[in-house]
Every structure is written in structure tokens, then in C-alpha cells.
Amino acid sequence: HxxxxxxxxxxxxxxxxxxxxxxxxxxxxxxxxxxxxxxxxxxxxxxxxxxxxxxxxxxxxxxxxxxxxxxxxxxxxxxxxxxxxxxxxxxxxxxxxxxxxxxxxxxxxxxxxxxxxxxxxxxxxxxxxxxxxxxxxxxxxxxxxxxxxxxxxxxxxxxxxxxxxxxxxxxxxxxxxxxxxxxxxxxxxxxxxAISIGKEIIARTVTGEIAGRAIGITNEGILKIEDDAGIIHEIYSADIEI
Ligand code: BTN
Missing domain, CATH: 3.30.930.10 (Bira Bifunctional Protein; Domain 2)
Structure with missing residues (x-):
């Protein structure tokens, strides 16, 4: 090296x-x-x-x-x-x-x-x-x-x-x-x-905010959030508020 x-x-x-x-x-x-x-x-x-x-x-x-x-x-x-x-x-x-x-x-x-x-x-x-x-x-x-x-x-x-x-x-x-x-x-x-997994979070992305429960990451390392309606969002890049 x-x-x-x-x-x-x-x-x-x-x-x-x-x-x-x-x-x-x-x-x-x-x-x-x-x-x-x-x-x-x-x-x-x-x-x-x-x-x-x-x-x-x-x-x-x-x-x-x-x-x-x-x-x-x-x-x-x-x-x-x-x-x-x-x-x-x-x-x-x-x-x-x-x-x-x-x-x-x-x-x-x-x-x-x-x-x-x-x-x-x-x-x-x-x-x-x-x-x-x-x-x-x-x-x-x-x-x-x-x-x-x-x-x-x-x-x-x-x-x-x-x-x-x-x-x-x-x-x-x-x-x-x-x-x-x-x-x-x-x-x-x-x-x-990871602290965010299983918790209610707000993800601020370039296109807006998504609130919901962080349920894990995908095999690509992308964050999955489930909102109140049960819809799962995949977040590529965001600031997370816990
Ligand atoms: C972040 O949390 O926004 C990422 C910070 C990364 C900082 C490191 S220090 C070494 C390397 N050189 C840089 O200019 N940035 C990264």
C-alpha cells in the first residue's frame, strides 16, 4: 500500500x-x-x-x-x-x-x-x-x-x-x-x-420531507422508511432527524 x-x-x-x-x-x-x-x-x-x-x-x-x-x-x-x-x-x-x-x-x-x-x-x-x-x-x-x-x-x-x-x-x-x-x-x-432503525424519523431530502419509521436498509445500503399509510420509501440521500 x-x-x-x-x-x-x-x-x-x-x-x-x-x-x-x-x-x-x-x-x-x-x-x-x-x-x-x-x-x-x-x-x-x-x-x-x-x-x-x-x-x-x-x-x-x-x-x-x-x-x-x-x-x-x-x-x-x-x-x-x-x-x-x-x-x-x-x-x-x-x-x-x-x-x-x-x-x-x-x-x-x-x-x-x-x-x-x-x-x-x-x-x-x-x-x-x-x-x-x-x-x-x-x-x-x-x-x-x-x-x-x-x-x-x-x-x-x-x-x-x-x-x-x-x-x-x-x-x-x-x-x-x-x-x-x-x-x-x-x-x-x-x-x-444503527440508532435510527426502528425509530420514528424525519428524512429531509432535496425534494422534500418524509416522516415515518426507519425499518432498515436495503441490500444496497439505502434507508427504508415506512410512513403512516404503510408506504415504504427508499431514501438515497437525506438528513435524518430522530
Ligand atoms: C460529513 O459528515 O459531511 C462527511 C465529512 C467527511 C470529512 C472527511 S475528512 C477526510 C476527507 N477529506 C475531506 O475533505 N472530507 C473527508
């Missing part, structure tokens, strides 16, 4: 996209100490201050159709949840599709992006941002009520290199499970960490 370690960059996603276009091998990793222009979902900014977090992007090249891409967000989420649990003894929860929460506050975001044509993925770029050693006062005011870090929640400083190592080992493991056995075993594992 090749690991690109950067002191500072605008976004590890951007660097990974470029490496991917240049034909980098599967398993290429980009890690930065700081991102000046970290990207979140839905064109949001991702706050990525120096030395306190894990800001990394992973390039995979599965031979699959682009419809399978959302599954990779879920696979990465399983790996991150388990790594956090192993290193801190705090068990985080997953909020579909990509938020990892501790005590209801966001500790990790995952952004999965693609280089693909209509029927084949060329590369999938999984960006993972983890708030590790920040104290609450280190977060900007607007984030203090919604964000947290592993240090805040576990009461101690976490070695980021260990966390990265643990996550990469788990992603590799579950990627192989996926290639050999498909998504089914991972879907069960993912659902066991």
Missing part, C-alpha cells in the same frame, strides 16, 4: 481524487495533519484543525456498478465504530448514512465519492474525518452543541496513529468479507450499531 502523509492540504479527498485519476493502486491512503478546506456531505465544510483529528481518504477499486457505492460508507462506518470501541471502550452509534455519534453528538463523518462511468466504478474514495483530541472549547461556537471528540467522551488522549492502524485493518477485513460474501453479513452488523 502507499500512504501519502501530508502536513497540510486543502482536502485529502481532493488529493485522493487526483492520485486516482493518475492511476494509483487500490489501497492508496492520504492522511493529513490539517485540512484547510475539508469537505463534508452536501457541499458542507468539514472543520479539520491541525494535530487533533484523523483526516484521511482511502482509494478502493472494486469491480462493481456505481449503485453499490453507498455500501462502502456503511462498511467504513462499521470499521470506525469498532476501532473506536476497541481503543476507548466507548461504543458509538451510527446515524444513517454516515454520521457516527457518541451521546448524540457527532464524532465522525464519512464522505464516499466515486470516479465511475454508468456501469462500472473506476475508483471509490472514502473520506473519514474523526474528531480525536479536541476539547470542547477548541470547536467553533456553532459546533459546540453538535460535535464531540473521542478525548471529550473517553476522558483521555487517544493516539491517532493507533486509531488509523486499527481502522485500516478493519476496513481491509470487511472489504474482503464484502468481496467474498457480499453485503448481507455487513448489513446485519451495520444495523446492530
Amino acid at each position: 502507499s500512504i501519502h502523509y501530508l502536513d497540510s492540504t486543502d482536502s485529502t479527498q481532493k488529493v485522493a481524487h487526483k492520485l486516482s485519476q493518475e492511476g494509483c493502486p487500490e489501497g492508496t491512503i492520504v492522511i493529513a495533519e490539517e485540512q484547510k478546506n475539508g469537505r463534508g456531505r452536501l457541499t458542507r465544510h468539514w472543520y479539520s484543525p491541525k494535530y487533533t483529528g484523523v483526516w484521511m481518504s482511502i482509494v478502493l477499486r472494486p469491480n462493481l456498478s456505481p449503485q453499490k457505492a453507498p455500501q462502502f460508507t456503511l462498511i467504513a462506518a462499521i470499521a470506525v465504530v469498532q476501532a473506536i470501541e476497541e481503543l476507548t471502550n466507548v461504543l458509538p452509534e451510527i446515524k444513517w448514512p454516515n454520521d457516527i455519534l457518541i451521546n448524540g453528538k457527532k464524532v465522525t463523518g464519512i464522505l464516499t465519492e466515486l470516479q465511475a462511468d454508468v456501469d462500472k466504478i473506476d475508483s471509490i474514495i472514502i473520506g473519514i474525518g474523526i474528531n480525536v483530541n479536541q476539547q470542547l472549547s477548541d470547536f467553533p461556537d456553532e459546533l459546540q452543541s453538535i460535535a464531540t471528540s473521542l478525548a471529550i467522551e473517553s476522558g483521555r488522549k487517544i493516539t491517532r496513529a493507533k486509531l488509523i492502524q486499527c481502522i485500516l485493518m478493519k476496513i481491509e477485513k470487511y472489504y474482503h468479507v464484502y468481496l467474498e460474501k457480499g453485503f448481507a453479513p455487513l448489513k446485519i452488523l451495520w444495523e446492530s450499531y
Whole structure:
């Protein structure tokens, strides 16, 4: 594997996209100490201050159709949840599709992006941002009520290199499970960490709101919501309110 370690960059996603276009091998990793222009979902900014977090992007090249891409967000989420649990003894929860929460506050975001044509993925770029050693006062005011870090929640400083190592080992493991056995075993594992399943939620999509009970995810990793009329909606992308 090749690991690109950067002191500072605008976004590890951007660097990974470029490496991917240049034909980098599967398993290429980009890690930065700081991102000046970290990207979140839905064109949001991702706050990525120096030395306190894990800001990394992973390039995979599965031979699959682009419809399978959302599954990779879920696979990465399983790996991150388990790594956090192993290193801190705090068990985080997953909020579909990509938020990892501790005590209801966001500790990790995952952004999965693609280089693909209509029927084949060329590369999938999984960006993972983890708030590790920040104290609450280190977060900007607007984030203090919604964000947290592993240090805040576990009461101690976490070695980021260990966390990265643990996550990469788990992603590799579950990627192989996926290639050999498909998504089914991972879907069960993912659902066991998910908070939204079985709960009444509101999904805000680009086209409007859908309220109902989250009943699970499909084999593609798409969220299923049953509304009061018993109609099942499949949600590809939304913000979820629980
Ligand atoms: C989200 O919750 O909106 C997703 C946040 C993803 C942030 C990570 S940090 C590493 C990688 N590089 C980026 O610019 N974004 C992702």
C-alpha cells in the first residue's frame, strides 16, 4: 500500500481524487495533519484543525456498478465504530448514512465519492474525518452543541496513529468479507450499531420531507422508511432527524 502523509492540504479527498485519476493502486491512503478546506456531505465544510483529528481518504477499486457505492460508507462506518470501541471502550452509534455519534453528538463523518462511468466504478474514495483530541472549547461556537471528540467522551488522549492502524485493518477485513460474501453479513452488523432503525424519523431530502419509521436498509445500503399509510420509501440521500 502507499500512504501519502501530508502536513497540510486543502482536502485529502481532493488529493485522493487526483492520485486516482493518475492511476494509483487500490489501497492508496492520504492522511493529513490539517485540512484547510475539508469537505463534508452536501457541499458542507468539514472543520479539520491541525494535530487533533484523523483526516484521511482511502482509494478502493472494486469491480462493481456505481449503485453499490453507498455500501462502502456503511462498511467504513462499521470499521470506525469498532476501532473506536476497541481503543476507548466507548461504543458509538451510527446515524444513517454516515454520521457516527457518541451521546448524540457527532464524532465522525464519512464522505464516499466515486470516479465511475454508468456501469462500472473506476475508483471509490472514502473520506473519514474523526474528531480525536479536541476539547470542547477548541470547536467553533456553532459546533459546540453538535460535535464531540473521542478525548471529550473517553476522558483521555487517544493516539491517532493507533486509531488509523486499527481502522485500516478493519476496513481491509470487511472489504474482503464484502468481496467474498457480499453485503448481507455487513448489513446485519451495520444495523446492530444503527440508532435510527426502528425509530420514528424525519428524512429531509432535496425534494422534500418524509416522516415515518426507519425499518432498515436495503441490500444496497439505502434507508427504508415506512410512513403512516404503510408506504415504504427508499431514501438515497437525506438528513435524518430522530
Ligand atoms: C460529513 O459528515 O459531511 C462527511 C465529512 C467527511 C470529512 C472527511 S475528512 C477526510 C476527507 N477529506 C475531506 O475533505 N472530507 C473527508
